[in-house]
Amino acid sequence: MLQGMRNASKGLLGKVVLFVLFGLLIVSFAIWGIGDMLRGGSRNTVAMVGKTEITMEQLRAAWQNELQRLSQQYRTVITPAQAREMGLDAIVLGRLVTEAAMDQEARDMKLGVTDAFVVETIAADPNFRGVNGQFDRARFTEVLRNNGFSEAAFLAEQRNTLLRRQISEGLAGGVTTPTAMNQAVYRVNAERRAASWVALPAAAIGEIAAPSDEAVKSFFESRKASFRAPEFRTFNAVALTPAALAKAKNLAAAVTDAEIRAHYEKTKETAWGTPERRRLQQISFPDEATAKAAVESIRAGKPFETVAKERGVAEKDLDLGEVTRAQMVDPAVRDAAFALAPGAVSDPVKGNFGVVVVRAASVTPAAIKPLAEVADAIRTELAVAKAREEITALHDRIEDQRINARPLAEIARDAGLTVVKVEGVDNQGKDRRGAQSTALLALPGAQELLRDAFNTDVGADNEALNVDGGYVWFEVTNVEAARDRTLAEARADVEKLWREDQVNAKLMARADEIVKKVDGGATLAAASGLAVKTASDLRRGQATGELDADAVRQIFAIPAGKAGSASKPGQRIIFQVTSATMPPYTASAISPQLAEQMNLALTDDLLTSYVRILQNRFGVSINQQNLRNAIGSAQQ
Template sequence: MLRGIHKASSTWVGKAIMGTVMGFLILSFAIWGIGDIFRGFGANSVAKVGGSEITIEQFRQYYTDKLQQLGQQLRRPITPDQARGLGLDQRFLGQLVAETTLDEEARKMRLGLSDKAIAERIMADPNFKGLNGQFDRGRFEQIIRNAGFSEQRYVAEQRNVLLRRQIAQSVSGDLAVPQTMLDAVNHFQNERRSIEYIQLGAAQAGDIPQPTADDLAKYFEARKVTFRAPEYRKVTLLALTPAELAKPDAVPEADAKLYYDQRKDSFGTPEKREVRQIVFPNAEDAAAAEAKIKGGASFDDVVKERGLKPGDTDLGLVAKSEIIDPAVASAAFSLKSGEVSAPVKGTFGTVLLTVGKIEAGNQKTYEEVAPQIKQQIAEQRARNDINDLRDKIEDERAAGSTLAEAARKLNLKVTQIDGVDRSGRGPDGKPVTAIPRSPDAISAVFGTDVGVDNEALQLPDGGYLYYDVTGVTPSRDRTLDEVKDQVTERWRNDEIAKRLKATSEDMLGKLKSGTPLAQLATENNLKVETAFGLQRGRAAAGLPPAVSEAAFSTGKGEAGVADSDNGDRRYLFRVTDVSVPPIDPQGASPEQLKANLQNSYADDIIGQYITRIESDVGVSINQQAVNQVVGGQTNQ
């Protein structure tokens, strides 16, 4: 979807600095003008944008799709109450209003795209390509079906997306990024710090005596909930997936061999070449350049003569299929290393080519990939049977069969799990691997009860997961005798952490008072170590993240202290150097930084543009209809 619509209200400086945003949860749609619109019109419409109406059913479908997508990202379903608590109802409404606003503007401007252009766009999408690198209709249908789209609806949505993108790109244009901002962000992202430090561990805590019975009893009582036994659930699972149903041994050898022959190029690594090209405006200039090279000039001499930079001619290390122009690709892969081609008439002009390093390809034999091919074919064939099997399971359950009984009648495999807690672990503390981690089946298992006929969970591979809870072992308080070893270990660790904190704070005071770090190390039988090039938000080799974080809140020459991740060590440090490398205009990183900032500027401008259009065309919201969809209170 259009980047400017989804992100325009995020803080762009924060995005430039942090590099990522947390998806839906931090979006703010205040710029869409939701606070400035009036309420209460059209009983069957949620909103009106200019001449377009957003129907209740349209918003219901949009809202449901967005919640499902977010639930998949978070690996747990989102309830209506949670969605309203997070403000997702207003955010998704604002998003739909903004998209409708751009759709209205596209119609006003009479923008359009041909069916051929939409088809080419969809067929070029890498998400829809099969193992052979070509558009796979079966994969396309499966993916859009899993996302809740029909083919007609998906094509219509892609048309709208592309038209919105045309408008957004026209508005944002090629924005220049101020050098001051580049310098500021570069300073924050690339600042390096060096420290010298000593590490305090259990040895510096001294001898910890064994706790008395009274010590353990008091410690246990104060933290009883920590040692409480969780609720466990006994579950029956039936995974109706291509991988579970696949029978690769039943795939005929002839079918697998034909599959290999048809997709032979996809099994292995293609030959790659370092290709450079000079594009000429006409064949005469190309011929003149060829004559110069034959006369003793080099390819680089011609590049310099035409005022080009090395990057202007470098196509990189590429496979033949990665070169867009077929004529250029054919010529490049017919040259020897170091050889310059004759003029080649390409799609974008006449070119001269030269080839540098050549990396030979590697073709796998049929025997090497036969098991993989048979599994792929078997899963594809099994995928065609899933819906029929699902219908049969539903019929059996409707007739009163349990999940285990239905599976037995249909000769399907079920998995019995004797106990699993909310973290996905069994009574032995180990993860229960039989439960899929995506979607979050654990949440579903703990969201139902014994005897409830549950809807199957849809899995990312197009399959389904059926589950029945057959028993519940309630959470309970454990006795001290049951967890005495755990309590003793936790008590000891806490005692070590207390002593290390006191010792390190005392040493920090001495260090700040002028005692050299080396002297403190000698007095405590420790070794002074150094760490160079620490960066914000990045883990340093051998040091916990807390040390790097503390170093960036401490001035040069000053001292600080930080904990390890689990509190069993303390680090006493002094910042010895602070440096910021200058921006290298030729480097790749500055270009990426500039691109990120340009995107952020564009987001702001697109957001302002949408706000102005909404103001011009008029936007109105029927809050009662909105509440009908999202389940909130209806304003009378």
Template sequence: MLESMRNAAQGVVGKAIMTVVMGLIIVSFVIWGVGDMLRGFTSSTVASVGSQKISAEDYHSAYQRMLQQYQRRLRQPFTNEQARAIGLDREALQRLLSEAAMDEEARKLGLSVSDEALRSMIVSNPTFQDKSGAFDPQKFADVLRNNDMNERMFVSDLRKTALRQFIVAALTAGIAAPKAEVKAEADFQGQTRSIDYFTLPASAAGEIAPASEETLKSYFNDRKSQYRAPEYRAMDVVSLEPETIANPDEVSDADAQAAYDKVAGKDPRYGSPEKRDLQQILFPNEAEADAAEARIKAGASFDDIVKERSLGPDQTDIGVTTKDAIIDKGEAEAVFALPQGGVSDVLKSQFGPVIVRVKGVTPSSVKPYSEVAEAIKRQVSASRAGDKIQAIHDKIEDARVAGKSLADAAKDVGLTAQTIPAVDAEGKDPAGAPVNLPDKTDLLRAAFASDVGLDEAPLQTKDGGFVWYSIGKIEPSHDRGFEEAKPEVEAQQRADEIDKALVAKADDLVKQLRAGGTVADVAKSVGAEAKTAGDIHRDDKSLPESVVAAIFREPADGAGSAASPDGRAIFKITSDKTPAVDFADLRVKGMAQQLDASTRDSVLEQYVEALRRSLGVVVHPEVLQSAEGS
């Protein structure tokens, strides 16, 4: 709950927050459903916070929604016993208690939402609007009916949620992470190390004798769950995307030219945007910034100011960036209006007044219209395909209602069904190869929540298309026997033995480095090639992740080893640097924003916990246990 509340509090109060509030509720309805899961259940109270009571029905519904969510994730039954073992029952109760505390505080503060404001929230929400953007009462009624809601229930929930959002917005507005925390995080992320290293190949492990049948069986028995065969599903898939029915011949040259003019130099498919290599001086106050600006206009250079303030490149260089990458749009407009070598007036940034210099300009590279005309026309045609897609959608749905298979319904409108013999929940076939699927993540999630023979509604894609699927066969997940898994067992057992041997050899070589040996000499002793790697960050991708992690686990002048795809890397750290933090740097600004959000979350959590303590929480265990059900 706290996460959703914090997210909603990021915007301005008013129409934006109304849309967010409605979005949160509608998303929860779509994901969980709000059916009356306790028809006939008693109205006993599970818990109370102040004067707010949580009924057994409210708790049961919330608990069941979470249970169903886990079942969908695991794609298998999830029992009450399993739920209790991971604390799902406690999590459901804690969420309800926190919401009740917020509701009680809203009541005590005398907050209210007018019926007119609630009406505005509803009619302005896209979920309830027709294609013209007007409120559609029928869509509103359909959504409520499909989720077993009536208007009274819906409005009541909406009113409570809106009031919670207003409290959150007031509580968290203006809260930011301490500057010291931002610096500590920037230091951590900005730290770099350089190493000398070499790779000890797998062959250095020496001769590894084949394991006996008894050893392999023992190895298999200790790791049976690792060799369990996943569930596979056979299905037919039909994809209807704007690109599928796009017809470039329908688009005039004039329309295509107009579309090209809007994206040329901005869309990477048709050219790259302008880039600028920037430097800046960040000032502690406006007075010093204004004085520096006056000196530059009087003849001093940007470099003169940098030298006077004893600033190094790590404090002034922003680097090459695009206009869109600059967070402050006013600053971006001013900087990109300067010529190469130009120096700005004092600009206001998030971290204080700055003066910016343009070191270099890389002009946008624009592909000529003649070169991309066909692609532009196809894009324009695809953007106009909405009505055609809806018409084809309706024809396929009518054919399915009439009893035709998905493949035959698709064939009637000129589409071809993709037949998938077997795919697991990760999108791989039995051989472990990835299966090419449209809208892959959403399709797999939906397909593995479906069943054989169910006539499921199509998925709607982000670009306005549809994906239909029909499950033909399910091959359940099952434990494989030793003989079936033996090839994998042999390979894994041998790999483990090789790794053990390499670790032992690597430990001896690392001891030599720590005793003063050089990487060049130690590498030569085992016939390996010594290499260097510089300016390695914690998220560096030039080296294996395991090696990077090991490098930053060691002391600044340490040595160590880590597994790598080719064997085992042996390294010695040759330098350790942590640059000064530039709070105007785009990377640091982004980091600060993330920490700000985390700080707001923490404040909100503490606030809700304090509310609960001051209001008093009473839980009735016997009613709680009964409400969970069997």
């Protein structure tokens, strides 16, 4: 979220700066091994870029933020070990080194921004606006607190961002793609193809004999990583939500019939049905006398529309549309309009904006469920509301007991809450059988809970999750490390994958024979003996009909007139490209959106090259031990 808040620019270039500097187009800047390793120096230093220090605290915060972002993006838990395998440590450190190099350059160039401009930029940030659309100091403080920033630290970061933008705008401002590049991109996007194709099913290759023990063993050894058992974790969780507390304390029993009726009367039109709607027409008058004369003429038979026309009221201004009582902003006009019978005209009404006459052109009655039908639901709703008032006090009492190291199970028992045991799940929430854990899914905030459970250790004191208006406490009780399974454990999976490989190999071999015949002059029908289908207006990389995106990509990978094949689960697609067409290029052929993407790519290249130059000029030193300590890999 703060990466968006730090965007100090509303223009394209500002977006580019954030793309490059804050992780959306991050590249690894070959920082490993650059410069001399820090043998001594500060025990808190991870890297030095010239005279700029990157501390362990900075790296640790950036590392945790990126872990959380990836987990949210992919809707699964990304463990630190998985992140390191993905090279996330290099990416995060590369980003910090990039920022440090730009900051060093800004200082050397003696760049600066005024305090007033920093404040103006923050005040214009939509993330800090209240319901009135203006800067909200309370909102600003809340967002910074939730993201672990002090006000001073955020102001300093915002100032640095603005300084980096000055450098980037000077380097890459106004970059546009050359015509030759536009034409090349156009050719890729505009080409259209047509093809004939057949589907070669797995049944066409006959039965696959059962593998020998030796074949299974050999296949298992060559693919051992495919059958590896993931890490499993067991943890206990205690949920305190308004609904759960209301149920545990039977708060519904304390809700009176009078409270239910009062709540029903207050909310029945919005919560328990459809409110009455009226299509209203309105004419404005300069004074009550003129309005009264008009009402008399209308009631004597003169059409309402004729009076409106005589008053110079345009047809679009006459009709107020179909509205509910709640949508009427003028109380006097509202009361008069909703007291009318269908088709009736009001007496002159002195509203907030002058004297008017209103007509109820049509009325759609309200459709509201009777109290008896919704009383139980209201009782539950009011009980939950009462529980919500008690949540904070109970949360504080539980936290006091946790500070005193009291076991979570005892705390839950005394509070009347249930301890839920989530037994042996992987970071996808699946148990050892590969099924989703029902215990986990029954807990509020299941995905966030799973993510945090895989980012802590046995015995660690974990922060409660704030979900569904309440809290979830948890403790990891066991970690079963990822391991290689034995052949005996994995045999069923091994044989299944072996058979799939055999089927795919035979399908490919048969497809290659057919392709060779077609390229030699045979028709696709004659070469395959299968029913031929056609596909036209194919677009690069886009699935269409029965052809998936991979098959379409393969169709674009060979010359027109040639044949090829593509894999598809349980079959092989064999095709022949029958035509390839290209509309002529024009200056308007590149859409504004595509032009912006291409400009971003060019700007990224420029900034990446520039940052590498800065790194070489300033020198980059890495303390590998502090790096491992900061991201928790020192013992691995």
